[in-house]
Amino acid sequence: MKEKLWIRSLQGYEETVKLPTRFKHLQLKKLSFGARACTLQFEYDSTLKDDILISEDMMKLLSIPHDRQLHVFVHSDVLDIGPLIGIFTAGFTESLLRPIGERSLFFAKFLTMEKSIGVNAFVFGAHLINWSEGTVEGYFYDEKQGWSKRMVPLPHVIYDRLPNRKTENHAAIQKIKQRLKDEYLIPWYNPGFFNKWEIFKSLQTEGSMKHYLPETIYQPTFLDIQRMIDQHKHIYIKPANGSLGLGIYQVIASSTDHAYYCRYRDGEENRLQKFTSLKKLIQHLFKGKSLQNYLVQQGIHLIRYESRPVDFRIHTNKDQDGKWRVTAIAGKVAGKGSVTTHLNNGGMIKTLEELFPEQKKRESLSTRMHHSVLLLSKAISASTEGIVGEIGFDIGLDKNGDIWLFEANSKPGRAIFSHPKLKMADRLSRQLSMAYAIYLTEQGVDQLEAQYQ
Template sequence: MRQHYLIEVAQNDQLVVFCPKDILQGKQIKRIAFGSKSIAVDFFPHPDEIDRIVISRKIQKAIQFPDFTIPLHAFIENQILYIGPLVGIFTAGFTSIPLQPIGERTLFFSKLLSVNKTVGALAFVFGEQHIDWEQGTIEGYFFHNHAWETIEVPFPNVIYDRLPNRKSERNPKLMKVRDRLQNEYLIPWYNPGFFNKLDIYELLLKDVQVTEYLPETQPFTSFSTIETMLAKYGHIFIKPKNGSLGLGIHQVIFDKQSGSYYCRYQDEAYINRLRKFVSLDRLFQSVFAHQSLEKMIVQQGISLLRNETRSIDFRVHTNKDDYGKWQVSAIAAKIAGHGSVTTHARSGGDIKTLAEIFPKEEADLYFEKLTSAALQLSKSLDSNIEGIIGEIGFDLGIDRKGNVWLFEANSKPGRSIFSHPELKEVDFLTRKLSIAFAVFLTEQALLHPEELFK
């Protein structure tokens, strides 16, 4: 982690900044900036030789620096000292409840903002209604001293997209905000959008480095596609292209001996069902009567590792760090509920660490395989997807021969795996890296903007 400095506000009205000597050495600095606001000031080395940057009350008001004592990074470019980064987290779904300003997601955001001091960044949450375009300011939600408060701050150095769902992502008003901040104000915007399963598959299929991880996946076009894939693999999965949380997934199994078809799925009451049919036609008439099949994909079934009789898949989180490098930040095993088509907790699934279900040698081997696959897939998606990606959640499987398979990649991964007590530490790491990546983006935007905005 790069060095950061405590920012302190002195009770005077001088346009003077006191800095550690190492910041000023051999440099001519004429302005100080915070987010999009800057002011001309004089710089002097701190007389007590301490690692902090001291600004006056007058400077604080001019650059709209919150009245916090917090460690931040210092970036110097074009004779300007930038303190930050100031990170705006863009979302929707705000409420008028002071203790729950972002509804049910308030706890998630309070935990996300709690990494500020560790990372050396100042992050806040905002929506489109909090922007004052004329003044170039935002009424941001800060979580400080275990409480929420709103403070007017300048436009941030970078923006982290945490829109909650595809509906908000497609909202024309929110799309306009993103386009304007990105294109007019040149603010780097990371993790935009939700992944489409078929688009991701087709992108990765072009990269020979990762094709070994891809189960055959086809758009639903006809029953003959399903018949062919069932004959080839014995069972398949039918999934919504834009689904999430395991909703709408069906497993179709063909029993060659009896000629029967089975369908495993979760009904509208969230009850796990397994039904038998004499023909594929009957199965679709019964199970898919009210579903838009053109919005579905068909995916090769994999014979996965099992814990007793229950299949196992793995959630692997990857994040970019403050140097822009991909890291695996969390790995957990998810065990399917009895009779369930997915490993989600809602369907009776359990979350375990690798050490809980495998002997040490096996756990180490699977950890290495999952890590290698997730890093390769992250780099491949990063190279081929438009926009800046800072984190990905992968659902990976390992078959009985030890091969790794990609089932899904999520641009805004859920966090249910972190309910496991052994994963609290990596829960913090994923949140820390989510904000630490903003340090890298801020530096890039100042020093190498051509790389970000090409």
Template sequence: MLKTYKIEQFREKEYILYLPSRWEPEKADFPKTAVLGTKRQGVVCKRHPNGRNVIGISSALAKSMNLPEKVTALSLYTKDDCLYLGVLIGVFTSGFTNFKLSPIGERSYFFRKLLSVQSSLGVIPFIFGEKHIDWENGLVNGYFHFGDGWVTETVPFPNVIYDRLPNRRSEKRKTYKEIKDRLQREYGIPWYNPGFFNKLDLFERLESDESVSQYLPETHSFQSFEEIERMLSLYKHVFIKPKNGSLGNGIHKLTFDRQAQDYYCRFRDTEGKNRLVRFSSLERLMNSVFKNRSLDSFLIQQGISLLTEDSRPIDFRIHTNKDEKGSWQVSAMAGKVAGVGSVTSHANNGGVVKSLAELFPDPVRNTEVERSLKEAALRLSHAIECNMEGYIGEIGFDLGIDEDGSIWMFEANSKPGRAIFSHPHLRNFDKLTRKLALSFGVFLSQQALHHPEELMQ
């Protein structure tokens, strides 16, 4: 991790930068150019005249560089004859409002917490959207939060961009693709975590990867009723899921009762109620439950007999993040117990978040489960990175453990939800995932600077 220093401004008309007393330059001569994001400015660098281990920046230089006044800490690093003032991280999203207290709507709280880790990392993160870009001057009018409310500041184009678009609809807009392509092509700015995963596409890419194929339940695009019949005879139950669904919406569980020769479907209706319906034939079930819906937009997935608590299935949410060294690590882990009569373990359907210690009070069993889930999540993270395009920095997995102890992957999300962090035992992991999300931005900025050829994709 880059060394971070406190930064102070002083009144001076010249472009002067005082360097911390303990900062060690790579060369005998001090740099002659200061860089913030994509902005460069000639500068006179000196050791701090009072021998203090802080960065001192003249008011003229700060104004010229568009450095926000309330930035309190920055990292310093050099390349050639340039001194880089921290890492400017632009968090790209949509859904902005005109309300000063919540400029990004209900997601303002998450973004405020994301930005709160900035001083410990020496980075300058901000939120922006397509309407905040000044292409002519290479500037962004971004939203900042320094602990006492939202403010807007004009800053240079960032070193890296962290994609936090909220949904697939905003991601498919033509303007989004044009902005991303232009910033990457013309300015060489790495753009990480782009793109929501398509469930079927992801499974098809991973099933040929021998390192993770054992974690994948049989999964197909809908083809025919005969295919569903075959899978029901093999697995006792199957799930029908939207290929591009989220939050558990649209998931149906199909079961066949061999003794009664009846088909059952459990799902959540449009009013948010859990329903269980019975039909004498699969064709009648499908024509009724999926009436007026194209089955081509759904996939069929093998059902798994999962571990349970009080007869309610348990699955696990595992967060993985890339860190400041570009290495994958497990950053959070929790169990989710399905709601009564629910197809999924989502909180909006009665699901309950529990720590592993609550689910497995025996220390030996707890350690065994944690080790197995970590190994699976890290293997899957590496495999997804190798098989998907773009710079992936975080993944949220929904994993299951069957009655034989085997691990299964049901979902992988490139922009994972954060419902598990409502649990009091997981709040420290909430902070860790936020720090790592920005730490990976630091890593990418260093790669773009020192090894740009390795970022070419």
């Protein structure tokens, strides 16, 4: 059972909850919020419709917020209020104005979604957990009052927003994540950065997914690179665990002057170098270093906007029913001389309307893209360890109209939402990132209910 009710304070009572009479048949005995529960008196009032009244002492004991719409879940004799969502990250400061440094605004935007979807959310890190009490000192955000800290029980669900692979792989972080999952059975969604090669390998086994994949080789030898450049005339060499377009090399074989051209980012500059042989190019770029952490990928002849290559960032999210939905599509136009379409390399964001003014063509493409990324989302989440709740796809469209998958990201950046016409998409993707926790909480309650039966 799941409902959305207003949480109100009950004056003049202790250890008491008042509910609408439709709850009377449930024989409730306990009230819980997050990982904490207590036994109290349940009363039923025919005048209540969409409210639940909780005595002040219980509100304080369980740290339940006042005058808020939240969901209530029932399992056995327990009424569970929530979901209480903990957004787990690192990089905290001592400042209450900017508690997570430069990313404070990023997290504040997520937390402003909580009231509209009926959840209670906070940001926390490993150092804020009190294991002996089963509580956490969370950072909450209010649009009027700003940031505040409050002690709450450990959450129903944890949304992983660790900033990078180095932090994620730290032994202490791994230990804490495992303890919260094993000892407290807290669902943890988006638990890790994707490995590009592992994603490609899993999709290659899906017959219906293969046509989306450019030819890709992990840990390539020089002969692998030679064969691919001879066959495709255009390849990319990229880190298997890279992000933000860093460390990517575009290699093009020129038949007119029998040379090889390499385009890459060098600090703040886009570089283009010419080499008389592929061997000299590889030696110059990697200086004898192994390519064991790289992959080589077939280049695709992308559509262009004002003579510049275009690819697409598409966001998908699971919603509060656990279903995949497309929340945003935007074109990314490469900067002048750039190897990628990232904004920090001079790229720019365009809507589908700007790229495809013809409505019929635009709608046809949008339908095809929706279909493709939803299939890819289901395949990736089914083959990935842990709970995947959102994916950011980098998708290519070639001159023949074929769709290609370049990358899938489990913690996608949000640069496309700087475009003024993507405000609604920005809001929807943030809403669903939080709303998925409702589904996970309900699933957890259903599992507990099954144990009692």
